[in-house]
Amino acid sequence: MSIRRTDRMREVLSLLRDRGEVASHVLCDELRISPATLRRDLSELEEQGLLQRTHGGARALDPSGSDIPVRLRDHRMVAIKRRIAQHAAALVPAGPQAVALTGGVTTGEVARSLKGRPNMTIVTNSLTIAADCAVDAHMKVIMTGGLVRANSLEAVGPMSEHAFQVITVGTAILGADGMSAEVGATTYDEAEARTAIAMAANAQRVVVAVDGSKIGKVTLAKMTALDRLDHLVTDSTADPEQLERIAAQGVRVHVVDVGDA
Template structure:
């Protein structure tokens, strides 16, 4: 399970793009090594000790790491990055994937479901010029992106808010998805492999997204190459339920072949 953190400092966690990338990199390094020194981080990131101390203080205050004498170590699982830091990763690939996904949606009256995530949020940004489109989502971020555009109709689920992902989950969210028929579900993922299917870090989020996929005529997974072949804690849906995967050329080609062999159309954006 990922460590929870307070939403009151999400903006502080993100900061400037450069700082966000550095902090995401710090979390990656600590997740890999379990413990690092300030000197090692300074050499890796080319930042001053004072700057890194401030970064580590913010991350420690949110329960994401534990400060040590002269460095930091992992606090539980670091598998799930805070939503404020996720958009710093694979930005170009995510934009290409989002454009490809949005381009596959018919421009006539249509209903789509969008799960939370930075790549699906990119799809929402690309859909703002569509007319008579209904977006069904449990993501506060996606609803906020779509709401200012009068030609988009937004249906928001109920549910319990997960601060890590800013998504509504649980029986209320599942009930909304189960009551609505959509043409296409666009599903973000923390992992997608032919054997394990589409997975995420939180089991409640997985159940909510499973309900979304179950009522869709067609399901599209949007995931950058780093997610392909990875397996997270909880399955959202099996590979056999996926119609299309849109990813980028950094994805493991052998795993893509296995996914194709399971009947999924693979698009490299």
């Protein structure tokens, strides 16, 4: 039985990102779909500017790793990300607080976990988080300006960076594509990384919230080094050796058990 189409298209992009170029027969075999189905998927993804079709296959437009569009990301891990987010939200002290959030599924769940708390200000460059929080009467939402990236629905660039440079928050909670003892938190996009750097620079405490698959992974652009990070929240599937090395550098590591997720 083939997987549903959004998951299938996400998997195509993931395979191309990992391998650069993949033959059609390999994609058909791995996804267990017919050549006709694959042609339709590749055609649609090419029209959206997400890949380049080749004679006998397809290749990634940016083999170094551009992120997967937010509408195609894997939402099967939402239960795990929600647990991570709830723990991260609990690190925000009681009382009036300003919290900065990057975009992403996990940080979106952090925002939901903070709903209902009185005197809460959310500062974000994520359109999805801003829209979700704006309807909560307890929340004041500050949305940065900037150029909106189609894949992540995040505003980036000088306007976004400037907004974070002039606003001081108690807690900045960052999602990331990679988190390692060697480099710190990283992402696929340089512009998003610069925005995250500005966000973290004016925060009294910095939290990175990522699922276990991101631990030990290093991607293109650094968001924050470990000496700037106060807390890491992840799950029990993370590489324990990496977590030990991260903790040894002064980061408080919180591991959420997801054995029954």
